[in-house]
Amino acid sequence: MTYYLYHIPGKKIGVTRDLNKRVTQVQGYKPGEYEVLESSTDIDYISKKEIELQKSFGYRKDDKLYKNLFKMKINVTEQTTTFPVKVTKLKEALENEPNLIWKTGFGKIALCPKLTKWIITNAHESRYNSERSYVYNKALWEAFSEINSLESLIKHADKFKPGSTEKVNHQLSDLDLNHFDLIRAWAAERGLYEKGNSHTQYVKLQEEAGELAKALLNKDKPEIKDAVGDMVVVLTNLAYLEGFTIEECIETAYSEISNRKGKMINGTFVKELEVHEKEVL
Secondary structure: OOEEEEEEOOOEEEEEOOHHHHHHHHOOOOOOOOEEEEEEOOHHHHHHHHHHHHHHHOOOOOOOOHHHOOOOOOEEOOOEEEEOOOHHHHHHHHHOOOOOEEEEOOEEEEOOHHHHHHHHHHOEEOOOOOOOEEEEHHHHHHHHHHHOOHHHHHHHHOOOOOOOHHHHHHHHHHOOOOHHHHHHHHHHHOOHHHHOOHHHHHHHHHHHHHHHHHHHHOOOHHHHHHHHHHHHHHHHHHHHHOOOOHHHHHHHHHHHHOOOOEEEEOOEEEEHHHHHHHHHO
16 A cells, blocks of 8 residues: 655645545645655655654644554454444545454454455444444454465465466456465465475575576576566565565565665665765775
8 A cells, every 4th residue: 555745835745545535636736736745655654754744844743643543443342343433434444554453352363455355345333333333253253364374365366367467467456366376376286385495495596596697697688587587486485484475575675775865886776874884985
């Protein structure tokens, strides 16, 4: 999910996930009448940056960080998880908190796009308060477990039929999958996660790196493309064997580099601190 830090000159600085809805439809400013200062998938960073720029530009500073505007107080009982919003507002509320985690008697629940869809489909209006909605914990846990199981991934991936790039992307969207999901399903079907380990994947990664080096020296574009793809496959599986998804690893890395400052030296981007050290030396 991408967050946009926008600036309406002379008026305000704000954050939104939907520029058209929030800035144009709600506030009446068309493209060209506002500017996007930054965008990021890191809600913590963008929330702090909003306050920093509001101060810098001399605008009124928001009382709360953007990330805290949507924090829901979920009520969990033995039977149900209740959300403090009506059913019709639940989709927006959940999408505003993509990293929401809570505990039920069955185990810890971590929100993800697939689970969000399930909750929206299966939520009921509270009999005691129409401004609240709820789901049953046992069904929620079973859905969460199904979504995160390799068996489920393989089952959905079996429906996938390769074709043109446009067709592939359309099928992935329909099945709620991405290419990393297909890689993990492929690996699971072949027993790589059950019988393999991260050490052998690391050795495989070095082999593929050697193939990439050879392709680069030969300026062989098809082989470069193939080697890079093979390395992504290996990294996807290595990450899974270590208890992560490749998407989490990419997100972590991007969060670290997105606001990194520095400059190009001899064809390589060097971080600001390292630049200073090199200049001192």
